[in-house]
Amino acid sequence: MDVHPTYDDVDLILRLYELRRDEKMRRAREWFRYFFKAKSLEDFQRLCPPGSDENTYYRMVTSYWEMVASFITGSVLHEKLFFQSGRELLFVWERIRDFLPAYRELMQDIHILKNLETVAKSYVSWMESQSPGSYAVFSSRVRES
Numbered sequence: 001m002d003v004h005p006t007y008d009d010v011d012l013i014l015r016l017y018e019l020r021r022d023e024k025m026r027r028a029r030e031w032f033r034y035f036f037k038a039k040s041l042e043d044f045q046r047l048c049p050p051g052s053d054e055n056t057y058y059r060m061v062t063s064y065w066e067m068v069a070s071f072i073t074g075s076v077l078h079e080k081l082f083f084q085s086g087r088e089l090l091f092v093w094e095r096i097r098d099f100l101p102a103y104r105e106l107m108q109d110i111h112i113l114k115n116l117e118t119v120a121k122s123y124v125s126w127m128e129s130q131s132p133g134s135y136a137v138f139s140s141r142v143r144e145s
Contacts, residue, residue: 005081012077013085016068020088025064028057029088036061036095041102062113065092069115072122079119083126087138090127093120094142 019025036058038044048055068089071077082089093116104112127135 003078005078009078009081012071013082019064025060028060031057032061032092032095038096039098041099041106044099044103061092062096062116065089066113066116069119072119073115079122080126083123086123089116090120090123090138091142093117093123094139 020029031054035054036047038047048058065088068077068082068086072079072082096113097117097120100113100117104110124135127138
């Protein structure tokens with residue numbers, strides 16, 4: 001049985017949107033969108049050296065979306081309602097998924113960004129159920145930009 005979204009779900013989505021409007025978060029998201037294109041751990045380490053603004057931006061963006069994903073995996077936020085307006089989460093996943101296994105291995109922590117991964121995979125399934133073939137087009141566009 002699918003639970004219907006509540007006004008609390010809507011309120012949380014609106015609050016999460018407001019957090020994304022913070023000036024520093026906007027800069028981080030803009031940098032991530034245009035410049036973060038790591039395909040390997042070496043790319044990541046070159047793009048985001050410890051102590052750099054870029055490393056801060058990476059951590060801001062990924063920790064924000066990991067937090068949002070934790071609300072979904074923890075059943076605090078209605079997944080399907082979120083999917084209707086939260087495609088940026090999937091964008092972030094597309095940008096990190098290639099190097100993440102090596103990063104987890106380096107850090108000896110298989111749980112790094114695990115909520116984000118779980119929700120992204122669920123998002124892909126939902127997206128394909130709504131519009132077959134749309135994920136492949138989205139993924140290609142993000143990964144080639």
